[in-house]
Amino acid sequence: MKKTITEKAVIKFEKHLEQNEKSRATIDKYSRDVRAFLSRCGGDDITKDDVILYKKTLIESGFAARSINSMIASLCSFFSFVGRDDLKVKPIKIQKEIYRPEEKELTKSEFIRLCKAAENAKNNRLLLILQTICGTGIRVSELEYITCDAVRRGVASVRCKGKTRDVFLVRDLQKKLLRYAAEQNIKSGCIFITRTGKPVNRSNIWREMKKLCADACVSPTKVFPHNLRHLFARVFYGIDKDIAKLADILGHASINTTRIYIISTGTEHRRRMENMHLIM
Numbered sequence: 001m002k003k004t005i006t007e008k009a010v011i012k013f014e015k016h017l018e019q020n021e022k023s024r025a026t027i028d029k030y031s032r033d034v035r036a037f038l039s040r041c042g043g044d045d046i047t048k049d050d051v052i053l054y055k056k057t058l059i060e061s062g063f064a065a066r067s068i069n070s071m072i073a074s075l076c077s078f079f080s081f082v083g084r085d086d087l088k089v090k091p092i093k094i095q096k097e098i099y100r101p102e103e104k105e106l107t108k109s110e111f112i113r114l115c116k117a118a119e120n121a122k123n124n125r126l127l128l129i130l131q132t133i134c135g136t137g138i139r140v141s142e143l144e145y146i147t148c149d150a151v152r153r154g155v156a157s158v159r160c161k162g163k164t165r166d167v168f169l170v171r172d173l174q175k176k177l178l179r180y181a182a183e184q185n186i187k188s189g190c191i192f193i194t195r196t197g198k199p200v201n202r203s204n205i206w207r208e209m210k211k212l213c214a215d216a217c218v219s220p221t222k223v224f225p226h227n228l229r230h231l232f233a234r235v236f237y238g239i240d241k242d243i244a245k246l247a248d249i250l251g252h253a254s255i256n257t258t259r260i261y262i263i264s265t266g267t268e269h270r271r272r273m274e275n276m277h278l279i280m
Contacts, residue, residue: 005043005082010034013081021162025141025202033074051075051089065092106222106231114209114223117216126208128180129192129200133225135173137232137250140225142167144199146191151177158251165251233261 069091079087118127150156156167247258
């Protein structure tokens with residue numbers, strides 16, 4: 001008897017994720033990964049060998065190990081949902097990084113240049129989005145919680161992954177956002193909206209950020225919304241040195257996740273080794 005996985009099963013899976021209060025971004029990512037797999041392998045008589053071959057194809061295609069593991073996690077979650085645990089495969093083993101590649105790390109000076117470029121382009125909304133993410137450490141998907149009411153109070157109540165946390169807005173950011181809302185005649189709801197009144201889309205933010213790279217003289221490999229969150233984490237930790245508090249601020253369930261955000265670059269790592277003065 002054929003064991004067929006249909007589009008109907010994917011739709012049910014999406015509903016299952018919704019009922020488990022997964023974020024819209026998570027649901028879209030999981031379903032996108034599942035559909036990509038089914039598009040390549042089909043839905044009829046899938047075997048574990050098919051899944052292993054798919055993983056091998058992703059590796060040979062040059063995907064980063066973390067990206068592949070993320071896709072595998074989506075598939076394994078789906079396989080469990082449809083009662084096909086026999087199809088689950090193991091993620092790729094990744095050695096923990098001891099330092100962050102410099103070509104990926106956005107510096108504070110580069111962030112300032114990006115802000116200047118957004119200002120020169122008269123893209124005030126993007127300028128404030130850059131400062132809001134980098135000044136609070138929120139995820140780009142959490143921008144919707146930066147509402148008029150939250151800005152007036154100076155604290156946003158952010159809900160993500162089934163948890164709620166308070167995010168403080170510093171006074172200068174508060175003033176800038178209130179002024180922007182007044183100029184745009186935004187009196188309630190989300191501050192960062194499109195012309196149709198919907199919250200801005202992460203892909204639009206990503207695309208607008210990339211347009212700043214040339215004028216800001218910043219490598220495009222460093223310019224994406226999540227890197228602003230990383231910059232916030234490094235600057236905060238550099239001042240406070242409290243990783244547990246930082247984990248709470250970022251909304252991390254595990255301090256191990258937070259550690260990834262604050263690892264130093266190879267240059268810093270080398271400098272510390274040089275300062276040990278152990279070579280006679």
